[in-house]
Amino acid sequence: MSGExxxxxxxxxxxxxxxxxxxxxxxVTTVGAARTVEEVLADDARPELxxxxxxxxxxRVLSIADRQGVRFVTPEDGEWPxxxxxxxxxxxxxxxxxxxxxxxxxxxxxxxxxxxxxxIVGSRSATSYGFDIATDVAAAVARSGAxxxxxxxYGIDQAGHRGALAAGGATxxxxxxxADRVYPAAHRELIDHIARHFALVSEAPIGSAPTKVRFLSxxxxxxxxxxxxxxxxxxxxxxxxNTANWxxxxxxxxxxxxxxxxxxxxxGVHERIRSGAATLVTGGLDVLELVGAxxxxxxxxxxxxxxxxxxxxxxxxxxxxxVPVARGASTESISSIAGVGVQEADRVLVALGExxxxxxxxxxxxxxxxxxxx
Amino acid sequence: MSGExxxxxxxxxxxxxxxxxxxxxxxVTTVGAARTVEEVLADDARPELxxxxxxxxxxRVLSIADRQGVRFVTPEDGEWPxxxxxxxxxxxxxxxxxxxxxxxxxxxxxxxxxxxxxxIVGSRSATSYGFDIATDVAAAVARSGAxxxxxxxYGIDQAGHRGALAAGGATxxxxxxxADRVYPAAHRELIDHIARHFALVSEAPIGSAPTKVRFLSxxxxxxxxxxxxxxxxxxxxxxxxNTANWxxxxxxxxxxxxxxxxxxxxxGVHERIRSGAATLVTGGLDVLELVGAxxxxxxxxxxxxxxxxxxxxxxxxxxxxxVPVARGASTESISSIAGVGVQEADRVLVALGExxxxxxxxxxxxxxxxxxxx
Numbered sequence: 001m002s003g004e005x006x007x008x009x010x011x012x013x014x015x016x017x018x019x020x021x022x023x024x025x026x027x028v029t030t031v032g033a034a035r036t037v038e039e040v041l042a043d044d045a046r047p048e049l050x051x052x053x054x055x056x057x058x059x060r061v062l063s064i065a066d067r068q069g070v071r072f073v074t075p076e077d078g079e080w081p082x083x084x085x086x087x088x089x090x091x092x093x094x095x096x097x098x099x100x101x102x103x104x105x106x107x108x109x110x111x112x113x114x115x116x117x118x119x120i121v122g123s124r125s126a127t128s129y130g131f132d133i134a135t136d137v138a139a140a141v142a143r144s145g146a147x148x149x150x151x152x153x154y155g156i157d158q159a160g161h162r163g164a165l166a167a168g169g170a171t172x173x174x175x176x177x178x179a180d181r182v183y184p185a186a187h188r189e190l191i192d193h194i195a196r197h198f199a200l201v202s203e204a205p206i207g208s209a210p211t212k213v214r215f216l217s218x219x220x221x222x223x224x225x226x227x228x229x230x231x232x233x234x235x236x237x238x239x240x241x242n243t244a245n246w247x248x249x250x251x252x253x254x255x256x257x258x259x260x261x262x263x264x265x266x267x268g269v270h271e272r273i274r275s276g277a278a279t280l281v282t283g284g285l286d287v288l289e290l291v292g293a294x295x296x297x298x299x300x301x302x303x304x305x306x307x308x309x310x311x312x313x314x315x316x317x318x319x320x321x322x323v324p325v326a327r328g329a330s331t332e333s334i335s336s337i338a339g340v341g342v343q344e345a346d347r348v349l350v351a352l353g354e355x356x357x358x359x360x361x362x363x364x365x366x367x368x369x370x371x372x373x374x
Numbered sequence: 375m376s377g378e379x380x381x382x383x384x385x386x387x388x389x390x391x392x393x394x395x396x397x398x399x400x401x402v403t404t405v406g407a408a409r410t411v412e413e414v415l416a417d418d419a420r421p422e423l424x425x426x427x428x429x430x431x432x433x434r435v436l437s438i439a440d441r442q443g444v445r446f447v448t449p450e451d452g453e454w455p456x457x458x459x460x461x462x463x464x465x466x467x468x469x470x471x472x473x474x475x476x477x478x479x480x481x482x483x484x485x486x487x488x489x490x491x492x493x494i495v496g497s498r499s500a501t502s503y504g505f506d507i508a509t510d511v512a513a514a515v516a517r518s519g520a521x522x523x524x525x526x527x528y529g530i531d532q533a534g535h536r537g538a539l540a541a542g543g544a545t546x547x548x549x550x551x552x553a554d555r556v557y558p559a560a561h562r563e564l565i566d567h568i569a570r571h572f573a574l575v576s577e578a579p580i581g582s583a584p585t586k587v588r589f590l591s592x593x594x595x596x597x598x599x600x601x602x603x604x605x606x607x608x609x610x611x612x613x614x615x616n617t618a619n620w621x622x623x624x625x626x627x628x629x630x631x632x633x634x635x636x637x638x639x640x641x642g643v644h645e646r647i648r649s650g651a652a653t654l655v656t657g658g659l660d661v662l663e664l665v666g667a668x669x670x671x672x673x674x675x676x677x678x679x680x681x682x683x684x685x686x687x688x689x690x691x692x693x694x695x696x697v698p699v700a701r702g703a704s705t706e707s708i709s710s711i712a713g714v715g716v717q718e719a720d721r722v723l724v725a726l727g728e729x730x731x732x733x734x735x736x737x738x739x740x741x742x743x744x745x746x747x748x
Contacts (some may be wrong), residue, residue, distance in 0.1 A: 018692065018713055048715045095689070129634060211695040258632030258644060260503055261656040270632060273647065273654045280648040282635040315469070318392065321585040339392055341422040 003076055008058045009033035010074050010102045015061055016040075016052040017101075019203035020217025025098025029088050033101065065104065065206050068180040069195075073111060074102040081111040084224050091249045096217050100203045103221075106179040107172075107199035109147075111225075114172060117147040118291055119226035119247070120163075121240040122156025123233040123265045130233030130265060133257050133283070134159035135166070137230055140284020142169020146291075147198070149174060149226045151218065152191055154184060156232045156240070161190060174225065175202040176210035176218040183210045201225075219243040220250075228253030228291040231278060234268035241268050248277045253290050255281040315340055319348040320357060320367075328364030377450055382432045383407035384448050384476045389435055390414075390426040391475070393577035394591025399472025403462050407475065439478065439580050442554040443569075447485060448476045455485040458598050465623045470591050474577045477595075480553040481546075481573035483521075485599075488546060491521040492665055493600035493621070494537075495614040496530025497607040497639045504607030504639060507631050507657070508533035509540070511604055514658020516543020520665075521572070523548060523600045525592065526565055528558060530606045530614070535564060548599065549576040550584035550592040557584045575599075593617040594624075602627030602665040605652060608642035615642050622651045627664050629655040689714055693722040694731060694741075702738030 010033040017024045027036040041050050065072065073079050087099045105111065118141045120134055138148045138160045148164035150157040152173040164171035173194050177183045179202045182191050194200055203221060204214050219239065223229050223246035231254070234240040247254045256278035259266030272278035281287050315338075322337035323329065329337075335345030349365055352358040359368050384407040391398045401410040415424050439446065447453050461473045479485065492515045494508055512522045512534045522538035524531040526547035538545035547568050551557045553576040556565050568574055577595060578588050593613065597603055597620035605628070608614040621628045630652035633640030646652035655661050689712075696711035697703065703711075709719030723739055726732040733742050 046715070048709065049713070052713070094691075129636070133635060212691050213695060257635060258640075258647075258654070259634055261507060261631060261633075262503070266632075267656070270654055270656050273632075274656070274660065280632070280644055280654065282641070282644050282648070286648065317468075317586050321587060335422065336426075339390075339423070339426065341420070 005034050006032055006076065007072075007074060009037045011058050011061055011072055012037055012053055012056045013101045014072070014104075014203075015056045015205045016049065018217070019100070019214050020096040020098065020220060022092045022095055022097040025087075025101060028101050029099050061205065065180075068106070068206060070104050070106045070179045070206060072102050073105050075099065079105075079110045079112055081114050081225055083115065084221070086250055087220065087224050090220070090224070090246070093245075094216070096213070096220065100221065102203075104179045104202045104205060105199055107195045108197065109170060109172065109199040111172075111199065111201065113170065114147055114149065114225050115227075116145070116291070117149045117172070117226040118287060119149040119222045119229040119243065120156065120160030120232060121150060121222060121229060121234075121243045122231055122269075123235060123238050123240060124153050124155040124157075125235075125265065126155035126159065126233050127259075127263065127265055129259060129263075130156055130257075131159045134230075134232040135163035137232065137257070137281075137284045137287055138163025138171070139167035139169070141287060142167040142171070144284075144288050145169075146227075147172055149222055151175070151222060151243075152183070152187055152194070154186075158187065158190065159232075161194065165193070170198050172199045172201060172225075174218055174222050175200055176204065176214040178202055178204050178206045178208040180206050181208070181210075215239060216242060220246045223247035223252055224250055226252065228255055228287065230281065230287055231256045231269050231272060233257070233259060233263075233265040235265050236267050236271065238265075238268050241272070244272055244278065248272075254278045255287055255290055257281055315344065316348050316352065319345055320352055323349075323352075323358050323365050323367050325367045328361050328366045330364045334365060379408050380406055380450065381446075381448060383411045385432050385435060385446055386411055386427055386430045387475045388446070388478075388577070389430045389579045390423065392591070393474070393588050394470040394472070394594060396466045396469055396471040399461075399475060402475050403473050435579065439554075442480070442580060444478050444480045444553045444580055446476050447479050449473065453479075453484045453486055455488050455599055457489065458595070460624055461594065461598050464594070464598070464620070467619075468590070470587070470594065474595065476577075478553045478576045478579060479573055481569045482571065483544060483546065483573040485546075485573065485575065487544065488521055488523065488599050489601075490519070490665070491523045491546070491600040492661060493523040493596045493603040493617065494530065494534030494606060495524055495596060495603060495608075495617045496605055496643075497609060497612050497614060498527050498529040498531075499609075499639065500529035500533065500607050501633075501637065501639055503633060503637075504530055504631075505533045508604075508606040509537035511606065511631070511655075511658045511661055512537025512545070513541035513543070515661060516541040516545070518658075518662050519543075520601075521546055523596055525549070525596060525617075526557070526561055526568070526574075528560075532561065532564065533606075535568065539567070544572050546573045546575060546599075548592055548596050549574055550578065550588040552576055552578050552580045552582040554580050555582070555584075589613060590616060594620045597621035597626055598624055600626065602629055602661070604655065604661055605630045605643050605646060607631070607633060607637075607639040609639050610641050610645065612639075612642050615646070618646055618652065622646075628652045629661055629664055631655055689718065690722050690726070693719055694726055697723070697726075697732050697739050697741050699741045702735050702740045704738045708739060 142164040147170040150160040179200045229247035256269040318338040335342045516538040521544040524534040553574045603621035630643040692712040709716045
């Protein structure tokens with residue numbers, strides 16, 4: 001079996017079957033595409049599929065794709081994003097799953113550049129909060145040099161792409177329709193821009209309309225292509241949760257951005273964090289730490305402003321608490337209130353004085369007034 | 375050693391030492407209060423402590439407390455909340471820890487009623503979002519029959535108490551000052567109400583002012599008294615995180631309510647959820663499930679509105695997707711678009727028709743218009 005024969009058989013199967021059909025994908029992975037085509041043609045139980053396979057005019061299909069600037073990328077190509085091979089061992093959900101037969105790609109970016117990519121997905125009806133956060137996270141990912149993967153939909157998807165572009169970074173849209181088509185139509189400018197400078201990717205052949213099945217198949221590719229998926233706003237039945245499930249199931253890093261518990265569009269995210277499927281992230285730094293190779297990216301654990309009390313011993317805190325603000329107090333009085341010995345109180349008071357926290361005046365020790373002290 | 379002698383020694387130590395002093399608490403737990411007093415009096419290295427112990431006039435102290443309606447509760451009393459005994463094996467933090475020498479209690483509620491209680495703590499400078507959520511969670515806890523424990527502070531504490539009261543439930547305030555004092559002064563009405571109908575609890579004796587050390591000691595009691603602690607808004611250095619640490623360390627259930635990642639007052643909560651110390655909760659039901667005895671409370675996993683697609687096989691979804699809206703289509707046409715056999719398509723279409731999703735008219739099958747369908 002020549003490589004070219006295999007390739008043409010993959011084109012045939014891509015056209016004759018639905019994206020992500022697990023039986024087809026698994027057969028191609030196991031016995032190869034040409035052998036799969038042979039078996040389909042010999043299977044009397046599926047005459048319609050055999051008819052569709054026979055009807056594919058591979059030369060014409062490839063020539064049309066070529067004219068549209070769309071190339072067909074298979075696991076045999078150097079450009080193949082090998083992380084998709086994880087799908088061979090991933091779940092089969094409602095008849096969907098497995099390694100794609102091939103990808104239809106439009107745009108100059110090579111898919112191997114998606115190795116460190118991060119997917120940003122979420123509600124189509126995002127709030128301005130979600131939109132802003134998705135934009136910020138995408139920008140942080142892009143600035144780190146990684147590409148942002150999403151699905152070009154309204155809401156969070158759009159914010160993900162735009163955030164990456166605004167930061168001067170790379171972004172790839174994985175579509176449920178053919179790579180030659182624009183869906184949703186309102187995103188023509190965005191989708192055209194991605195096609196011109198980066199890449200549109202689809203498992204569905206040229207001319208395919210987006211259907212529910214194709215959206216579901218597409219979601220597994222978004223999850224599988226990227227190191228991690230960030231879920232930014234998703235209602236309880238959001239399609240983005242399907243992508244999240246794929247990410248979780250494929251042992252990708254699944255991350256969720258929380259929001260107000262009163263927001264319907266955060267309910268799905270909260271559910272995933274609560275169940276432990278997703279890790280809570282609050283921004284780009286968290287995301288980069290979680291998807292980064294160990295030690296490559298380190299989130300600085302956020303700390304509030306340093307407060308003078310923090311490094312003190314209990315004894316010192318007691319003494320400090322016993323020093324009045326309004327008028328001075330004697331060392332003896334302070335030692336009694338603080339419950340420490342006079343000598344100890346004296347030693348601590350001198351140290352606190354050196355730290356600028358207390359002052360010894362004519363009427364005794366008093367606190368030094370400081371902005372922001374309790 | 376009589377029980378009465380032990381009791382009076384505990385009163386003495388409560389007055390002569392700071393709340394939560396780990397050496398004192400541990401000594402009392404190990405050798406008893408009377409023996410601890412003896413050892414203190416014999417210890418030449420701590421003359422100030424010995425002097426303070428000698429200076430306590432136990433009869434007078436108890437008589438003043440009695441006049442204020444404040445009782446002293448020790449581990450030997452039937453009213454003792456035995457969950458506090460977990461502190462014997464809990465952490466020692468900056469010299470604080472251990473089982474309290476005793477509790478000063480004001481109010482008619484018996485502390486044994488706190489067995490199933492839930493603590494609600496958080497930022498003093500809560501947002502209206504946090505205040506509302508804390509109120510709602512407290513009301514849900516109260517309606518379940520459990521008491522709400524908090525610290526009577528501004529913000530989330532106050533919302534916790536008020537939410538429980540508004541729901542007709544019980545609430546207890548654990549104070550850093552003496553149970554006879556009101557802190558903060560602006561909460562006099564609330565604190566008086568709790569004292570009249572429920573209970574104020576303090577490890578610090580009558581007349582004690584609230585100090586930093588006493589707040590820290592108090593926090594461990596809030597955590598130890600309750601089955602779980604709900605953190606509702608806490609900035610990165612919020613004192614509520616100290617309570618959260620105690621809850622976590624004592625193997626109580628630690629829960630956090632998320633908020634917008636842009637909100638400073640949610641940062642501390644998000645950090646605890648992200649680190650895995652706290653479990654994300656979105657409301658009272660989540661809280662009751664997590665603190666409830668297994669099987670007693672069950673959260674209904676939230677689901678979006680049922681959609682007709684959900685129970686369908688892939689094949690059925692494909693057929694449904696292939697049925698046009700605008701005009702009718704033949705079974706053959708639909709089978710071809712859906713990629714299933716004609717007989718199979720016919721079988722599925724009939725079933726979809728019975729489900730009211732498609733309709734067979736004179737021009738063929740078409741989708742039945744439904745509000746909210748994609």
